[in-house]
Amino acid sequence: MFNLEKTYEAINWNRPTSDLANVFWEQQWKQIWFPEEIAVSKDLKQWKDFEHQDTYKKVFGGLTLLDTVQTNIGMNEIAKFTPDLQEKAVLTVFGAFEAIHAKSYSYIFTTLCTNEEIDGIFEWVKKNEFLQYKANKIGEVYSSIKEDDPETLWKAMFASVMLESFLFYSGFFYPLYLGGQGTLRNSSEVISLILRDEAIHGVAVGFFAQNLFKNFSTEKQDELKVWGYELLLDLYQNEMKYTDDLYAETGLSPEVKAYIRYNANKALMNLGLDMMFPEEEINPIVMNGIRNEGSTHDFFSTKGSSYSLAKVAPITDETFKFNF
Numbered sequence: 001m002f003n004l005e006k007t008y009e010a011i012n013w014n015r016p017t018s019d020l021a022n023v024f025w026e027q028q029w030k031q032i033w034f035p036e037e038i039a040v041s042k043d044l045k046q047w048k049d050f051e052h053q054d055t056y057k058k059v060f061g062g063l064t065l066l067d068t069v070q071t072n073i074g075m076n077e078i079a080k081f082t083p084d085l086q087e088k089a090v091l092t093v094f095g096a097f098e099a100i101h102a103k104s105y106s107y108i109f110t111t112l113c114t115n116e117e118i119d120g121i122f123e124w125v126k127k128n129e130f131l132q133y134k135a136n137k138i139g140e141v142y143s144s145i146k147e148d149d150p151e152t153l154w155k156a157m158f159a160s161v162m163l164e165s166f167l168f169y170s171g172f173f174y175p176l177y178l179g180g181q182g183t184l185r186n187s188s189e190v191i192s193l194i195l196r197d198e199a200i201h202g203v204a205v206g207f208f209a210q211n212l213f214k215n216f217s218t219e220k221q222d223e224l225k226v227w228g229y230e231l232l233l234d235l236y237q238n239e240m241k242y243t244d245d246l247y248a249e250t251g252l253s254p255e256v257k258a259y260i261r262y263n264a265n266k267a268l269m270n271l272g273l274d275m276m277f278p279e280e281e282i283n284p285i286v287m288n289g290i291r292n293e294g295s296t297h298d299f300f301s302t303k304g305s306s307y308s309l310a311k312v313a314p315i316t317d318e319t320f321k322f323n324f
């Protein structure tokens, strides 16, 4: 007789086991998009005369690496070890969107650059010490989750929110800054669609992390907080060096750094932790760029955002009629 090792459970969406899994699921699918829907080729004319092509290409190369790590390791590992089946499904869907993000940069490259230039960018990604440092730091935490161990799972979720809500923004700054001034607008439209997804991911994973955190003892919570702030500070120092390296020829470093600190605070808020950096002014072009695109940056806020809970319409036959 075959010996059954364990009992496999089927996912039952009729009985909610997670507070918000269904909300995150619906919102993520509602905002599905594909890079080919954006006419990036309209940027070609401006691109030919664009002064800082090198910075721009490197920004997108760096973002590609982060989305690749998030697809292949981040969402996969966190989904694998998350016990709730509905949350697991939501994380798997997020992973699919990370794959769309990672592919969308290649779509921009293929539209604007030659094959030799593209190969050069991917070589630079492998050699840039600051990029490799952050991928290694985050990847290491992702790969250390143990079975039935909420502590290592929380750490991986913390690292994921660092990546989604904080580390992407040294790169997002540039297309938002340029697009907000009418330069390379279509490429920046792709970025604002990615940012809209990352906003959900940061909020959702932060929320799942907070649910785990509640169940730890006060001593354990204090220990994990110290671990978390140390990781953030480590990543922050690396991010400052990366920014100086990346933006050297543009003179934008100080503004990018302020934007990074603003988003580090957002990441901590998503995790239910105290902010670390004092408030400071952020370049209004970048802030407006986010709002104008109807981003879900303020995920639970209905003002100025394309998203509100009330807009989540019931699924009907119409839901499946797509117009591409």
Ligand SMILES: [Fe+2]
Pocket (backbone or CB within 6 Å): 067, 070, 097, 098, 101, 102, 194, 198
């Ligand atoms: Fe992503």
Ligand SMILES: [Fe+2]
Pocket (backbone or CB within 6 Å): 070, 098, 164, 197, 198, 201
């Ligand atoms: Fe994401």
